[in-house]
Amino acid sequence: MKRRWRDAPTALMMLAPSLALLGLFVFYPLVRAIWLGQQACDNTGNACHSVGWSQYIDVYRSNEFQNALGNTFTFAAITVPLGIILGVGLAIVADKHLRGIGVFRTIFSSTIASSVAVASLIWFVLLNPQLGALANVFDGIFPVLKRPGLLNDGGTALPAVALSSVWAGLGFTFVIVTAALQSIPRDLYESAFVDGAGSWRRFTNVTLPMLSPTLLFIGVVITARAFQAYGEVDLLTQGGPNAAGRPTETIAYFIYGKTSRISNQLGLQSASAVLLFIILLVLSFIQFRVLERRVHYAN
Amino acid sequence: MARVQLDGITKTFGSGATAVNAVDNVSLDIDHHAFMVLLGPSGCGKSTLLRIVAGLDDPTAGEVRIGDKLVNDVLPKGRDVAMVFQSYALYPHKTVAANIEFPLKVRGVDKAERRSQALAAATSLGLEKLMDRRPGELSGGQRQRVALARAIVRQPAVFCMDEPLSNLDAKLRTETRAELVDLHRRLDSTFIYVTHDQVEAMTMATSIAVMCDGKILQTGTPEQIYARPATVFVAQFIGTPPMNVLPAGVLEGESVRVGFRPEDARIVADSSDDTLPMDVRLVEQLGHETLVFGDVQGAKVVVRQPASSSAPAISDTVSISVPLGARHRFNADSGERIER
Numbered sequence: 001m002k003r004r005w006r007d008a009p010t011a012l013m014m015l016a017p018s019l020a021l022l023g024l025f026v027f028y029p030l031v032r033a034i035w036l037g038q039q040a041c042d043n044t045g046n047a048c049h050s051v052g053w054s055q056y057i058d059v060y061r062s063n064e065f066q067n068a069l070g071n072t073f074t075f076a077a078i079t080v081p082l083g084i085i086l087g088v089g090l091a092i093v094a095d096k097h098l099r100g101i102g103v104f105r106t107i108f109s110s111t112i113a114s115s116v117a118v119a120s121l122i123w124f125v126l127l128n129p130q131l132g133a134l135a136n137v138f139d140g141i142f143p144v145l146k147r148p149g150l151l152n153d154g155g156t157a158l159p160a161v162a163l164s165s166v167w168a169g170l171g172f173t174f175v176i177v178t179a180a181l182q183s184i185p186r187d188l189y190e191s192a193f194v195d196g197a198g199s200w201r202r203f204t205n206v207t208l209p210m211l212s213p214t215l216l217f218i219g220v221v222i223t224a225r226a227f228q229a230y231g232e233v234d235l236l237t238q239g240g241p242n243a244a245g246r247p248t249e250t251i252a253y254f255i256y257g258k259t260s261r262i263s264n265q266l267g268l269q270s271a272s273a274v275l276l277f278i279i280l281l282v283l284s285f286i287q288f289r290v291l292e293r294r295v296h297y298a299n
Numbered sequence: 300m301a302r303v304q305l306d307g308i309t310k311t312f313g314s315g316a317t318a319v320n321a322v323d324n325v326s327l328d329i330d331h332h333a334f335m336v337l338l339g340p341s342g343c344g345k346s347t348l349l350r351i352v353a354g355l356d357d358p359t360a361g362e363v364r365i366g367d368k369l370v371n372d373v374l375p376k377g378r379d380v381a382m383v384f385q386s387y388a389l390y391p392h393k394t395v396a397a398n399i400e401f402p403l404k405v406r407g408v409d410k411a412e413r414r415s416q417a418l419a420a421a422t423s424l425g426l427e428k429l430m431d432r433r434p435g436e437l438s439g440g441q442r443q444r445v446a447l448a449r450a451i452v453r454q455p456a457v458f459c460m461d462e463p464l465s466n467l468d469a470k471l472r473t474e475t476r477a478e479l480v481d482l483h484r485r486l487d488s489t490f491i492y493v494t495h496d497q498v499e500a501m502t503m504a505t506s507i508a509v510m511c512d513g514k515i516l517q518t519g520t521p522e523q524i525y526a527r528p529a530t531v532f533v534a535q536f537i538g539t540p541p542m543n544v545l546p547a548g549v550l551e552g553e554s555v556r557v558g559f560r561p562e563d564a565r566i567v568a569d570s571s572d573d574t575l576p577m578d579v580r581l582v583e584q585l586g587h588e589t590l591v592f593g594d595v596q597g598a599k600v601v602v603r604q605p606a607s608s609s610a611p612a613i614s615d616t617v618s619i620s621v622p623l624g625a626r627h628r629f630n631a632d633s634g635e636r637i638e639r
């Protein structure tokens with residue numbers, strides 16, 4: 001006990017740099033946002049006054065927030081499983097010792113080097129009903145590609161934005177899973193092979209359990225990323241298409257987007273941001289608690 | 300009955316100028332219920348040969364027969380072989396019970412039957428109390444036994460083992476050697492065992508094949524290989540310390556290299572035409588015996604003496620005699636044994 005107190009000044013000194021940085025850029029803005037969440041301000045963000053903590057409940061119950069929350073869950077429900085399945089699938093396909101496989105590895109991981117903005121622009125052009133390659137090639141099969149275009153139809157806009165997001169995130173999943181696959185001892189596969197296990201059995205009994213910590217990590221990271229999706233919405237649809245009831249407005253876009261109903265209302269925006277923070281915190285906690293039991297960590 | 304026959308097996312890695320024959324035209328006949336040890340230094344092709352028997356590698360040329368059936372194109376599953384790996388290759392996320400049951404599960408054996416067979420295999424190796432543990436919670440020796448249990452549980456015709464003892468400490472290795480011999484006696488399987496440790500080969504094998512550079516240099520019982528090594532390489536690979544082999548011309552003619560086991564040489568009081576002068580460099584007192592290391596005309600020589608006889612001092616020059624009957628003669632050029 002005594003020793004602990006004697007070391008306190010040294011400990012504080014060593015913690016100071018990170019405490020200062022975290023305090024300035026994380027803790028202070030967080031506390032400030034929580035405080036702002038119960039305030040109402042004018043359009044310039046000045047002349048704020050308290051309207052009570054019940055503003056959080058009002059925001060949560062509002063139709064706009066509920067719509068954005070629903071969209072965000074749908075968006076995550078598309079991007080997370082699809083991103084993991086495609087990423088793992090590509091990584092397994094590319095994990096073969098074949099001539100020229102390095103070219104495919106480079107191609108599959110290339111999206112890690114492109115920003116959300118670039119990915120969104122690519123998909124904006126691809127999906128464009130007049131110029132887009134997809135619209136012109138598959139016109140006969142999916143008329144919606146041409147009239148009005150995936151991004152302009154209320155029913156297909158959100159999945160289309162999700163598609164662009166999955167594509168942009170694929171490189172990340174691919175690189176992480178490829179690294180994890182290469183760390184699985186070959187002996188395990190060979191042992192299962194001698195014991196008579198076919199390729200599906202080897203996948204379910206060796207690959208999947210050995211990948212499980214990586215998959216949990218990727219799941220948590222890309223879920224958090226899906227809940228913070230902003231760039232692709234802003235570039236592709238701005239929450240629209242215009243006609244319908246904001247079918248692609250995610251929470252992040254609701255908080256910050258130009259065309260959001262609460263743009264320039266600092267109090268409401270802060271309340272929404274804090275709510276998103278709480279939702280993500282709970283979600284990550286659940287993911288760890290529920291999935292960790294099914295995850296094997298190597299000793 | 301599982302006799303294993305290898306006929307003209309070659310395994311080439313790479314192609315063109317960089318091609319390497321890891322196994323070079325090897326033929327080997329392994330009797331049913333033999334304990335065949337493939338012995339050689341690392342990189343000699345012994346593991347590759349074992350993997351070809353197990354079906355993990357395909358031979359570039361040659362035929363593999365198990366129980367008189369050609370199995371070149373048969374998957375491991377259809378060969379009735381089991382394999383124990385140096386790393387044990389246990390599934391870290393499965394319990395001991397699930398690890399041992401896995402080969403049975405793959406074969407569609409029903410759950411109750413699996414349980415009882417796995418328990419029987421585990422009990423025979425003293426693992427019955429560890430069935431609910433995971434490999435990470437076991438010691439090296441216990442993991443090794445789980446790997447053995449997983450291999451014996453489906454009673455394979457052929458049992459392949461790739462250096463299974465090399466991750467164990469010396470004491471455990473000695474104990475496990477005895478257990479493997481006992482296991483071989485109890486099972487009706489043919490054992491093929493790969494090692495670079497000649498002590499393992501000598502203590503467990505019913506038959507040894509000594510390999511070097513992808514070729515088998517000699518096949519025989521441990522006694523035959525120790526008593527009549529076919530080449531200088533075999534002579535110097537077997538025995539601790541290994542056989543002394545003098546350069547050509549030191550003893551007998553210019554075309555002959557003479558070898559002798561350390562225990563066959565004697566330090567004698569008087570020099571004569573039949574003795575060799577040795578400069579003593581090191582004396583190791585091992586309790587039950589003494590090893591005397593020295594130089595004979597530039598060649599390193601070891602002499603093993605009973606601990607009771609008086610040991611020479613370092614930098615003494617002593618005379619050693621090698622009885623005619625204990626001499627092994629090798630062709631100076633080819634290194635092959637000369638019989639007389």
